[in-house]
Structure formats: structure tokens, C-alpha cells
Amino acid sequence: MTVIARFEVRHSQFLDEHGEIAAPLPEFARDPQNLIALYRWMVLMRAYDAKAIALQRTGQLGTFASLLGQEAVNAGVGSAMAEDDVFLMTYRENGVQMMRGVTIKELFLYWGGDERGSAFLTPRRDFPICITIAAHVTHAVGAAYAMKLRREPRVAVCALGDGATSKGDFHEGLNAAGAWTLPVVFVVTNNQWAISVPRGTQSAARTLAQKAIAAGIEGLQVDGNDVIAVRHAMDQALAKARGGGGPTLIEALTYRLSDHTTADDATRYRNPDEVAEAWKNEPLQRLRTHLTACGAWDKGKEDALLKHCNEKVQAAAQAYLDIPAPAPEQIFDHLYATLPAALQKQRAEALGE
């Protein structure tokens, strides 16, 4: 017998869980100002997350999926993408969305059960949040195909979770992206839990990154709590895709510190010791430790930032709460470019209520 193929999956980390430099920093990370910019976004995400949960708990927001613990993945992805790239997301990427121009008010509007939350004008061509798991992997393939056909130096970035890698749409999409060398980057946020099913139970694969290898595309793993590692992997994958080098899958290892959503109670299935352990590894304090060690950050700056972020999300929440519910006929508007006559009767029926 002859070995005809051999594969390896590389893991990268620049800042370890103690905030110590584990590998020579990439160029962008040598300037603390760049890292401070990322840190400011991550703190804003956390403030937003806490406000969203508070709104939900007080009956002012619908079911909300927290991104607590996943701020570094969000910031790494959001900061690396170009404005005219296209982002296809699931429901735990609100951080990327806000970095790309979606307002916090619009995000609250979305979770508040209002379609106008997906009508954001910036970024105009980003897809709406995809709730059905992995369906949007195939959308990303189509979007990337269009970009390649038109010879545009744009990239489709598709964010999904560990649970999505068990689905057929994921494999169908990856396979096609590889076959056509499409400009697409898949970011698998492996937060270790598909609601109540832990990563080890979901798949016998040693890594989720290796699922890309079967599709003939590069799969790599990064420490998803190290924003530098996420950003660096994204920079490289985006440059490769833009240059015609085809797709990449990045598995970002992180941890879902929250319940699956506000409708979930993770204590039913998750050991609190595991969560406590994961908190020691969360992404904000790691970056803060590094920035403090660089002399670029201190308690005064931290307090000012927290105050700023809390005021910002508070103002956004108030702006969201001040928006009246849409008119009833909105349920018919935009269903078709022109509402068919058959539906106009139903619209009139709804208006007569």
C-alpha cells in the first residue's frame, strides 16, 4: 500500500490565555493603537450584549442569542473585511454587523421582532441573519460565484457555528466552493456547544477545520479568543480569495459563555465548572492584559471606555424603544416587487380589521 494523500491542520495563536505573546506578532498587531481599536469594539459588543439581555428579561426585546465570549471572533472578522465584501451570517455575529455599519438600534429592532432590523442601508449588500443552520453556506457560494464571474476583487465571508458543520448544506457548499475556486471565506465559530450537544458528541473529527480538506480547500484552526489570531487568519484568507486563490475555512475555537438564547437554560446540560474554567480564557481580559503590559492601556481608559459604551447602547436602546410598530399592511409590503392582485384582496382584508 502507498500513502497517496496526507493532511495536516495548523493551529495558530499569538496571545495566550494569560495575555502573553506566544508567537511573533503580525505587522498590524505591533502597533497597540490597532489593537486598542479592536478592543474598543469588543467592549462595545459586550455592553450591547448585556443591554440586549436586560431588555429581553424586562419584556422589551424578543428572544436574543448572546455573543458573550465570542467578541474576538467578531472583531477579527469584522475588522478584516473590506466594505464591499459581502457578509453572510448567523445570529451570533451582531458584533461583525455593527463593525460593518449596522446600527445598534437596528440590531435591537431585529431582535425586537421588526423586519426593519434587516433593512439596514449599510452595509447594503450584506445578507440578512440566517437562522436555518448552514443554509447560507450555499448562498455564500452563489454570491462568490457572481463576484468571480464579474471579475470583482470582492469576497463573500460566511460565518457559521460548530453545529452547522454537521449539516448537508455545509458540505454541499464547501464542496462547490472548492470545485470552482471561489472567493469565499468560511468562519466556523466553534463555541463548543450546539445548544445542548457538546462538540465531542457532534462529530468524531479531531478538528472542524479538517472538514474543509475533504472539499479540497484549506482548513485551519485559530484560537478564537485571540483577536490577533482571528484577524491575521482572516487577512490571509481574504487576500488569498481576492487574488484568485480560492476559499479557506477558519475554525475559531472559543466558548459560548451564555445560554444558547434567552429562551435556553444551559445549566440543564452544562457543568458550571466548565463554564467557570472558560471564563478564565475569555477574550477581553486577555487583550487588556497585553495592552496594559504594552503601556497602552490603564484603568482610567478602561473606565472611560465602559462609560462610553454603556451610554452608547443605552441611547440605542432608547431610540429602538421609541420606534412605533410598523403599520399592519407592512406584512404585505415587499413580499413581491409588485403585490399580485390576488394578494391585494388579502391586504384589504387585513386593513379592514
Place this chain on the structure above:
Amino acid sequence: MAQITLVEAVNLALKREMGNDPSVVVLGQDVGIDGGVFRATLGLIERFGRERVIDTPLAEALIAGMSIGMAVEGLKPVAEIQFAGFAYTTLDQMLNHAGRMRHRTQGRLSCPMVLRTPCGAGIHAPEHHSESPEAMFAQIPGIRVVYPSSPRRAYGLLLAAIRDPDPVVFLEPTRLYRLFKEEVEDDGNAFALDTCFTVRDGTDVTLVSWGAMVHDTLAAADDLIEQGIAAEVIDVATLKPLDMDTILASVARTGRCVIVSEAARTCSFASEIAASLAEEGLLTLLAPVQRITGYDVVVPLPRLEKHYLPSKRRIIGAAKKALEFS
């Protein structure tokens, strides 16, 4: 003007629109080099190249899903699913995404795609090659469902489907692909996507059908006229949105209606039309509305499929029964 078959009319419309509009792309299994398993896409790859005529991997959910991605990004994809029986995995994409994209984003994005699939029984095909799932698609908000029954209507309706700014499911009656020819002028004129076609005038009974069964319904009408019964035949053609006005106006004249469809009866599109007649046309009816449909069974394999498809005899019998009421 050329005499062409229905599948040639599909091909003609695809060629026409790919030539008109560089954003139109064709994708699916074997649509390129092979020209499609029914040759509906024959010659497209030679004329428009492999970037616009895309042989996809064997993955129906991908075909539907990537069409959505393409459409949102500004292309006009026309996807082919080889048989309607393989189209069920596309329901998720059509229902959860294609039909919702415009509304979900309040008009920020849209999804102008066409999902074509050969449809229906009567060609002695293997299992899963004979289904007629129009009612499942017609349930989906935000999409259109079209089911032509002649070469000319296939041409005009497919052009309309491709040009439509919203997703369209385009069901092609496999049994009619090569059954007869019709003169089709390649004039680029599209038909409206919300209008039934009255394909035969009559005063005694209205026969409503779509897809391949229109052909059998017309044959039944031929026999009926010899027996002194003038049947009006309506080809619904666009099931969603449904032009109920044309059907109601006809039934108001005839007072009688038989709905002919090869799909299974329960929760069928025939049931939808019958329900609308009951709601809006009851006072014009002289006889109960009848549904002559496929039975609520698995579409049989070829040896028994003729017992499944509504026969001319059943259609004639229903029309005569309707005339027993006065």
C-alpha cells in the same frame, strides 16, 4: 416561424434571454456539456460559455441555495433540477430564503431566480421521476409557480419568469416535452405571470387544468363536443398568483366546473380552486365542483401509472355528471 416542441421552446427562451441579458446564468446537473438530461439546455454552453452555463456538483440544495446567493448578488440564475422528485430538498431554500429575501430585508435585497424542473407522470420513468409537487411550492409566500402546457406558452412564460424580479418555480410537463409541436415565434415577448389562458371556448361546463393534463382535458373536450357538450377549457398556467377572476367568470357562464390535475388530491391545488369557487362562485354554480386528480397514493411505477393519471374517460364522466344537474 418554426414548429417546435415544448422542450425546444424552453431552450429557445433560455437562449433568447441569455443573449438579451448578460446577468442570466443557467446552472444545474448536466446542463452544460450534456445539454441537460432532457436537452433543455442544449447548445447553451457552446454559445455562452461554461462560466454562464454551469455544470454543478450533484447537490440539489446547493443548486437552489447558490441560486439565491447569485440572485441577491445581482445575477439572474435559472436553475434546473433534473426531476421534480429530486426538488424536495430545494423546498427549504425556496420557503425559508428565496420567498422571504425581499420581505425580510424590506426591499433592500431581492431574489430574481427561476427554479426549473421537469414535472409529472406518464413517461414510464423510475421511482421519484413522476411527481407533480406544484401545491407544495404554491404554498410558499413570496414566490410564483408556473406550469405551462404548450410550446408557445412555455416560451412566453419562461421569458416572463426569468424577467420577473421575484423567485419563480417553473414546472415543465415532462410528458409534453416532445408530444407535439407548435409554431413559436422567437419574438422575445413574455406573457403575463398572473393570467389564465382560455384555450377553448364553451358554454356547458368549465374544465380547469394545468401542465400535461391540459392536453388530456382538451382531448376530452373534443369527445364531449361530439356528444353535444361544449366544454370551456382553461389552462391555469400560472398557479401562483392565481387568476381566479378568469375561472369565476367562466363558471358564471357555464355553471359547472371540473378541475383536472395529476397531483394527489388531498391539499392539492385543485382543492384550492374548488375552495375559492365555493367561497366566491357558489351562487353561479348549477352543479357541485368536481376534482379529477391523481389518487392519494404513491405515484405508481410505470406498469400501473396509467391507472393513476386522470384518464380522458374520467374527465368526460365528470363533465357529464355535472350536466346531470340543472
